[in-house]
Amino acid sequence: MSSLYSILCQTEPMSAPSLRARVRSEMSQEIKDVARRHLATDGANLSLRAVARDLDIVASALYRYFPSRDALLTALIIDAYDALAAAATTAESAVPREDLRGRWLAVCRGVRTWALAHPAEYGLIYGSPVPGYAAPQDTVEPATKVILLLAAIVTDAGDRIRSLTASPLTAPLRADLRRLIRERQGTMLEERLDRVLVAWTHLYGVLNFEVFGRLDEMIEARAEYFDHHMILMADLTGLPA
Amino acid sequence: MSSLYSILCQTEPMSAPSLRARVRSEMSQEIKDVARRHLATDGANLSLRAVARDLDIVASALYRYFPSRDALLTALIIDAYDALAAAATTAESAVPREDLRGRWLAVCRGVRTWALAHPAEYGLIYGSPVPGYAAPQDTVEPATKVILLLAAIVTDAGDRIRSLTASPLTAPLRADLRRLIRERQGTMLEERLDRVLVAWTHLYGVLNFEVFGRLDEMIEARAEYFDHHMILMADLTGLPA
DNA sequence: CTCATTAGAGAACACTGTTCTCGCTCAAGA
DNA sequence: TCTTGAGCGAGAACAGTGTTCTCTAATGAG
Numbered sequence: 130m131s132s133l134y135s136i137l138c139q140t141e142p143m144s145a146p147s148l149r150a151r152v153r154s155e156m157s158q159e160i161k162d163v164a165r166r167h168l169a170t171d172g173a174n175l176s177l178r179a180v181a182r183d184l185d186i187v188a189s190a191l192y193r194y195f196p197s198r199d200a201l202l203t204a205l206i207i208d209a210y211d212a213l214a215a216a217a218t219t220a221e222s223a224v225p226r227e228d229l230r231g232r233w234l235a236v237c238r239g240v241r242t243w244a245l246a247h248p249a250e251y252g253l254i255y256g257s258p259v260p261g262y263a264a265p266q267d268t269v270e271p272a273t274k275v276i277l278l279l280a281a282i283v284t285d286a287g288d289r290i291r292s293l294t295a296s297p298l299t300a301p302l303r304a305d306l307r308r309l310i311r312e313r314q315g316t317m318l319e320e321r322l323d324r325v326l327v328a329w330t331h332l333y334g335v336l337n338f339e340v341f342g343r344l345d346e347m348i349e350a351r352a353e354y355f356d357h358h359m360i361l362m363a364d365l366t367g368l369p370a
Numbered sequence: 371m372s373s374l375y376s377i378l379c380q381t382e383p384m385s386a387p388s389l390r391a392r393v394r395s396e397m398s399q400e401i402k403d404v405a406r407r408h409l410a411t412d413g414a415n416l417s418l419r420a421v422a423r424d425l426d427i428v429a430s431a432l433y434r435y436f437p438s439r440d441a442l443l444t445a446l447i448i449d450a451y452d453a454l455a456a457a458a459t460t461a462e463s464a465v466p467r468e469d470l471r472g473r474w475l476a477v478c479r480g481v482r483t484w485a486l487a488h489p490a491e492y493g494l495i496y497g498s499p500v501p502g503y504a505a506p507q508d509t510v511e512p513a514t515k516v517i518l519l520l521a522a523i524v525t526d527a528g529d530r531i532r533s534l535t536a537s538p539l540t541a542p543l544r545a546d547l548r549r550l551i552r553e554r555q556g557t558m559l560e561e562r563l564d565r566v567l568v569a570w571t572h573l574y575g576v577l578n579f580e581v582f583g584r585l586d587e588m589i590e591a592r593a594e595y596f597d598h599h600m601i602l603m604a605d606l607t608g609l610p611a
Numbered sequence: 612c613t614c615a616t617t618a619g620a621g622a623a624c625a626c627t628g629t630t631c632t633c634g635c636t637c638a639a640g641a
Numbered sequence: 642t643c644t645t646g647a648g649c650g651a652g653a654a655c656a657g658t659g660t661t662c663t664c665t666a667a668t669g670a671g
Contacts, residue, residue, distance in 0.1 A: 149617080149669070156618095172500055174415075177659065189660075190619045198659060256498025258582050259413055272584075295605045301591035302598055309588065327599060331568075334575020341499050343513075347550065350542035357543055358568060364536045365606065390638075390648080418628065430629075431650045439628060613671085620665080627658065633651085641644080 157194045160184065161208065164201055168249040173259070177201070202253070207267050209250040214274035216243035221278055229286050229368055230360075236278045237332055237359040241339075248340050255333055256341070275332070277313075280325045283366060284317060291367035293320045321366070328362035335359075398435045401425065402449065405442055409490040414500070418442070443494070448508050450491040455515035457484035462519055470527050470609055471601075477519045478573055478600040482580075489581050496574055497582070516573070518554075521566045524607060525558060532608035534561045562607065569603035576600075 163183045167175045177198050181188040195201040220239025224231040244251040254268075283290065298306070298319060306319040306326075315322075335358050338344050339351055348354045404424045408416045418439050422429040436442040461480025465472040485492040495509075524531065539547070539560060547560040547567075556563075576599050579585050580592055589595045 147669085153618095173498065174500070176657085178657075187620055188658090189621080189662090192660075193618060252498030255578075255582075257414065257493030257496075259415070269587075296598060296602045299591070299594050299598070302589075302594045305589050305591055305595070323598075327572075327602060330575045330579060330599065331572050332575075333578070334571040334573075337496075337574070337578060338571060341496075346510075348543075348546050350540070350546055353540050353543045354546070357537060357540070357564075358571065361537045361568060361606075365602075388638090394648090417626085419626080428651055429627090430631090430652080433629075434649060615668105615670090617668080618666090621663090623662080624660085625658100626660100627656100629655085629657105631652100631654080633653100634649105635651100636647105636649080638647090639645090641642100 153194075160191065160194055160201070161204060164205060165250065168205065168253070169247075172249060173253065173256075175202075202259075205250065206253050207271075209247070209254050210268050210271035212247070212250070213240060213243050213254070214271040216240065217275050217278055226285065229282055229289075230363055230370065232282050233279065233363050233368060234356065234359060236275065236282075237355070240275060240332060241336060241355055244336050244340050251336075251340055255337060276325060276329050279328060280315070280317060280322065283321050283325055283368065284315075286368060289369040290321065291369065293324060293367050298323060324366035328359075328366055331358060331362050394435070401432060401435055401442070402445060405446060406491065409446065409494070410488075413490060414494065414497075416443075443500075446491065447494050448512075450488070450495050451509050451512035453488070453491070454481060454484050454495070455512040457481065458516050458519055467526065470523055470530075471604055471611065473523050474520065474604050474609060475597065475600060477516065477523075478596070481516060481573060482577055482596055485577050485581050492577075492581050496578060517566060517570050520569055521556070521558060521563065524562050524566055524609065525556075527609060530610040531562065532610065534565060534608050539564060565607035569600075569607055572599060572603050 160180065163180050164175055167180055167183075171179075175198075177191055178188040181191055191201070195204065217236050217239040220235045220242070221232050224235045226232075244255075254272075302323070303319050306322050310317055310319070310322060335355055339355065344351060344354070401421065405416055405421050408421055408424075412420075416439075418432055419429040422432055432442070436445065458477050458480040461476045461483075462473050465476045467473075485496075495513075543564070544560050547563050551558050551560070551563060576596055580596065585592060585595070
């Protein structure tokens with residue numbers, strides 16, 4: 130199955146990476162790099178013509194690589210998802226397996242660090258979605274990566290998870306959670322996935338506020354604020370100390 | 371002091387609301403209404419010329435009322451803040467004072483209902499900020515309204531609040547919270563404001579996910595999911611049952 | 612070595628936000 | 642009452658945008 134990404138970038142099947150195809154994908158990469166730079170300064174309304182000017186290229190030439198501005202933005206979105214997932218993964222993998230809370234914090238901090246370093250790209254994927262973009266199929270997998278990382282930590286905790294008492298699950302909610310677990314061939318308890326989703330929600334809640342400047346004249350100790358929230362979420366999921 | 375809003379709308383001082391000034395503000399209102407409609411369909415990239423066409427007006431005529439497209443958007447943003455705060459306030463005021471959890475849920479549900487009914491405007495204020503807009507001074511007051519509503523509920527609970535144990539506050543964080551409390555002449559305990567901020571963060575975290583479609587093929591029972599999260603936050607702040 | 616595919620140039624079209632000038636209208640001051 | 646000036650809208654113009662089309666030159670495959 131050919132992914133949307135490959136269609137967008139019009140990369141050839143990977144049998145024979147001919148020279149033509151190689152310089153083509155290099156050019157695609159360069160276009161995305163320049164576009165990313167523009168994104169960082171001009172916000173979400175990047176101009177194809179400006180990107181083309183930076184590349185000493187006429188605007189219509191870009192259409193050899195991306196069929197539309199939305200397609201270019203979609204490619205950037207997909208790259209951003211991948212980069213964010215990668216940042217979280219490498220941060221987590223640097224912590225010893227048995228340090229559960231360390232892994233938990235590493236995931237959260239990894240996401241935060243990447244988001245603060247790439248606010249425009251973060252805004253592209255976790256801000257208000259613009260109608261045209263965001264092809265679902267290629268973005269769901271990296272988008273769920275953070276959830277899976279957190280869920281894996283909870284799974285690794287096994288029965289050292291503190292019992293979760295408050296606010297029992299209603300039937301339809303439990304059904305949703307069970308379906309999610311089954312879709313991924315998991316065996317996690319619904320209550321635990323529920324708390325993972327709570328923590329996941331909270332992670333991006335704090336991060337949206339911080340990245341989008343809503344904490345600006347409110348909280349000075351941003352890093353401590355973030356850690357505090359994430360530790361609270363670890364407590365709420367019953368992660369052992 | 372003349373607010374940015376009044377400057378933007380160029381309303382006269384309210385001494386003599388002359389006929390001229392009245393039809394002027396009516397026209398401003400009509401422009402904003404049409405712009406809001408366009409916002410709902412076309413997303414954040416609304417076109418002045420399209421708005422003008424809907425009003426049987428030439429585009430340059432809009433500049434008699436709003437000095438730029440960003441100014442119009444800013445006016446819409448300010449209106450959205452006010453509408454959201456109003457929705458939360460009226461929802462909360464319909465619940466008997468002594469029903470603390472009822473008031474809590476009413477605030478949260480009020481915000482959610484408004485957000486789902488006006489997703490584009492919600493996205494305008496809680497999505498990724500676009501560089502030009504969002505004049506701070508006129509938006510901070512309505513933006514903090516929801517926090518104040520939640521804080522008032524916690525305050526009304528007095529010492530019926532369950533003791534908050536986990537995750538003690540670090541010194542710089544406590545300093546931030548103390549400053550926030552003092553700025554508003556409050557007497558709340560830092561620990562309690564902290565939990566209010568946690569709940570506030572979580573509220574917009576879930577809402578962003580739901581409004582921006584990140585729960586789409588994940589959770590079916592959206593309303594129950596939302597309530598569940600908000601009740602969990604009420605528990606976390608120690609609100610009595 | 613030929614030739615079809617490809618990258619890029621350039622013009623064109625339909626838009627956009629914004630500015631300027633020009634008349635017209637109407638309410639207030641003399 | 643008449644005059645005048647401010648406000649309103651029209652319309653043209655400018656710079657910029659995304660997108661499409663046609664054309665030319667090169668370049669890799671047969």
